[in-house]
Amino acid sequence: MELGEIFSDALVYPFQNIKAFVIYLILGIILGIAVAGTIAGMMVGVNADNLLIVIGSGIIGIIVAFFVWFFISGYELDIIKYGIERSSGAPEIDLVRQFVNGIKYFVVTLVYMIIPIIISAILAIIFQHWLSLILTIIVAVIFALALFMGQCRLAKTEDLVDALSIGEAIGDISKVGVVKLILFIVVITVISLALFVIVGFINRWNTVIGGILIGILGVYITFFTARATGLLYSDI
Numbered sequence: 388m389e390l391g392e393i394f395s396d397a398l399v400y401p402f403q404n405i406k407a408f409v410i411y412l413i414l415g416i417i418l419g420i421a422v423a424g425t426i427a428g429m430m431v432g433v434n435a436d437n438l439l440i441v442i443g444s445g446i447i448g449i450i451v452a453f454f455v456w457f458f459i460s461g462y463e464l465d466i467i468k469y470g471i472e473r474s475s476g477a478p479e480i481d482l483v484r485q486f487v488n489g490i491k492y493f494v495v496t497l498v499y500m501i502i503p504i505i506i507s508a509i510l511a512i513i514f515q516h517w518l519s520l521i522l523t524i525i526v527a528v529i530f531a532l533a534l535f536m537g538q539c540r541l542a543k544t545e546d547l548v549d550a551l552s553i554g555e556a557i558g559d560i561s562k563v564g565v566v567k568l569i570l571f572i573v574v575i576t577v578i579s580l581a582l583f584v585i586v587g588f589i590n591r592w593n594t595v596i597g598g599i600l601i602g603i604l605g606v607y608i609t610f611f612t613a614r615a616t617g618l619l620y621s622d623i
Contacts, residue, residue: 397615407477461485467542470617
């Protein structure tokens with residue numbers, strides 16, 4: 388698909404699947420409550436000078452936040468999968484499978500982040516500072532794009548091994564097209580920033596309405612980006 392077709396589809400996709408959008412919005416709200424509750428609990432512990440409350444609130448909050456985040460990530464992978472299949476529908480709740488897929492994506496992200504860090508450390512030892520910096524940036528960009536492809540591979544197959552096939556993920560970059568992929572990321576960024584600027588002006592006029600819109604917009608952009616990502620990968 389051409390980029391114009393991808394974005395014209397992805398921009399309206401959330402509005403064509405209001406039920407799924409609302410589900411995703413509720414998940415985001417739950418995650419926000421979990422994080423806010425954790426911070427509030429830890430602050431109470433700090434003010435009461437009670438280390439047990441601080442540690443307890445932190446541990447419970449982190450567990451709840453990760454649980455919800457894993458589920459949200461799994462649901463996002465399903466949105467990408469629907470895009471890859473060019474399906475006009477949207478995913479339903481499948482708690483266990485989506486939670487497991489969220490954990491898989493977390494593992495994939497760690498692997499794709501750790502490897503360039505290790506490579507960069509080796510390069511810093513072997514080469515001079517300026518050269519190692521340039522090579523580090525190149526490696527970081529390659530692995531960031533590869534992670535993007537790895538996410539799509541995981542969404543498509545739900546296979547952790549397939550997603551961690553780094554060589555094949557890097558090969559997918561050339562199949563999509565480096566220029567097309569970079570333009571895709573630039574356009575996504577520009578659209579997101581433009582929407583946030585508009586909502587930012589509303590927030591200055593009315594902080595309550597603006598705050599609500601910022602939350603909704605964050606979910607919309609995630610939904611829109613996932614759909615666009617799936618459509619981009621659908622040509623492979």
